[in-house]
Amino acid sequence: MSNVAPIHQRGHVAEQASAGTARVTEIRREADGVMGLVLTDPVGDRLPDWAPGAHIDLVLPDGTTRQYSLCGDRWDAHSYRVAVLREPSSRGGSAFVHDSLREGDLVGIGGPRNNFALVPAARYLFVAGGIGITPLLPMIAQAELLGADWNLLYGGRTRTSMAFLDELGRYGERVRVEPQDESGLLDLPAFLGEPREDTRIYACGPAPLLDALATAAACWPSSSVRTERFVARDRSDGGSDTSFELTLARSGRTIVVGRSETVLEAVAAAGVDVLSSCRQGTCGTCETTVLVGRPDHRDSILDDDDRQAGDCMFPCVSRAVPGDRLVLDL
């Protein structure tokens, strides 16, 4: 469709200009070694919608990408909250957040994605270990809103290392806070009790806690137990908004996608329009086949298996892994 005017020439890009970037508007100490960040859209737009259990990719100015659970209020469309634990062995990533990130800085964001969605149930048992409390906070708010019966068992090394205790205070008896140095290891069997049809167990924390939970919940149906492993892993292979080369396979043309434009915009500027709609990586309309190269996925749609397959991407938000180039079926 060579006779199609590119989107940017029509001057209607205002409503999707800022996908993928956020401003750090607040940094706050939440506990020993835990920093809370509030992120907003740089021009004050809504941020993409999310549901409890979702995480975003945070692309830091030092080039590292890390995943953080959203732990704010989804009724506030204009800001995200995440909490970052300082990893002892970290050089970039969490150490950067603790030592160098300042209010007002811009960061890249991808997603939100959700591999840990809250399913409907009459009763929930939440188990958090340390920073694993983050995805559970909005779940708890939601369970409360829905009038579900719920309880939280929250473990950590020491009381001062455990974030959001104030916020959880308002729930009274439903919340049990058990720092290891005061009460020892969590007594999971006692907390879980007998398996119940109407109950879902949600747990997030370090591997040993989740292993213990798997043992304690062995007699529960597998569909009742949902966990998210908190892995402390800085990724430096993905992320930062570098420019890269992209080849349009049908015409054989190669173009450069600049730092501050999306693949969709770059392709449109080259005279190829890809149908799109949300321009946030949520609706799926712009799905494009990837022939060669590794996409840096920033959408909210593909799950890990889909991403592994690597055969398609959403050019409204996704880019190329730095150092790689892409060949798209366009």
Next chain:
Amino acid sequence: MSAPTLGYAPTIDVDPFCDEVLADPIPLQRQLRAAGPVVHLGSYDILAFARYEQVRAALVDWQGFQSAAGVGLANFRTEQPWRPPSLLLEADPPHHDAPRRVLQKILSPRALRTLRDDWFADAEALVEKVLADGTHIVEIDAVTELAEAFPLRVFPDAVGIPQQGRENLLPYGDHLFNSFGPRNHLVEAGESRAGELQEWTSAQCRRDVLAPDGFGAEIWAAADRGDILFDQAPLIVRSLLSAGVDTTVHGLSAVLHALATHPEQWSRFREAPAAAARVAFDEAVRWESPVQVFFRTATRDIEIGGRTVPEGHKILMFLGAANRDDRRWGADADRFDLGRDPSGHVGFGMGIHQCVGQHVARLEAEALLTALARRVEHLEPAAPPRRHLNNTLRSWDSLPLRLHLA
């Protein structure tokens, strides 16, 4: 309900649901857009948006403009809905989350890949059959023979409902989409069969009735996994049957009518059908907007377009008007033009309720248009078309077309 504190929103007294406007909503849409960003509809004493900016803003603001009080004129806070509310269309987060997540996965472009070859073959077979008795020229009614025939051929099978009773699908959808409007003669005419149609539709949503490999069975499988509750499964299947048939039929009619009345666009489409089919369909969805309007209810006093919508009040979003707003689409907004990038239209809505079946509709359209492009050199109206009136849908009753075979 107390009168909204409007003051400065201009009032328009034309009833957007009267026969004359339903037959041709374009003049009223123009009037509404020109009147201002927010207008007061005198006939229903509610506020309405017809410009792209405000319609889009209201669509995406689920926190401020809720769906659970109904997306029609009826306010479920005070009025009893005529059927159990939809778990998607008529639900807000958090209730909306799980059903949406399940359906979105089942209807994602990736999931539909397995249907693609079959639907392309089905479209070819249908076009072959329709053209069978012609050598050079064939006259057809494009509504019944293509726009209805194709979705009815592929979609109920994809959902997995039995053959028997499928003739109920279109009347059920027609009444449902009428019922979002006021209780006018269109609604009254549908009421005598509403109960029976609703019963039939619900009966198709039971697990034992559904084929083991369709969308319906996949919804039930999600209940097995605990992703939704068992008692939610039938209502989610019902969403497919309510929202997935009439809409697509009218979308297909729209694109066929558009191409038949714009011969230069048909030629352009035929030059590169593989690349242009998707754009042609979305441009038709923009241009015709098969779903013309939806309502929301304000959850608090909300300022929009310089006016305040009071808490608890219904607003009307004119999707069709937004899709032809020259502020967004340029001076030629009223033109059906394959050279335009229709991306960003609100014909499928926008935000968390954006049509979860849009990829299904696009795939059906792509299959049918591709099959037609192969066999038809050009097409033209054979007689004046006739509108079908519906409070929500913009649709054709009859589209007589003359097809010149390639």
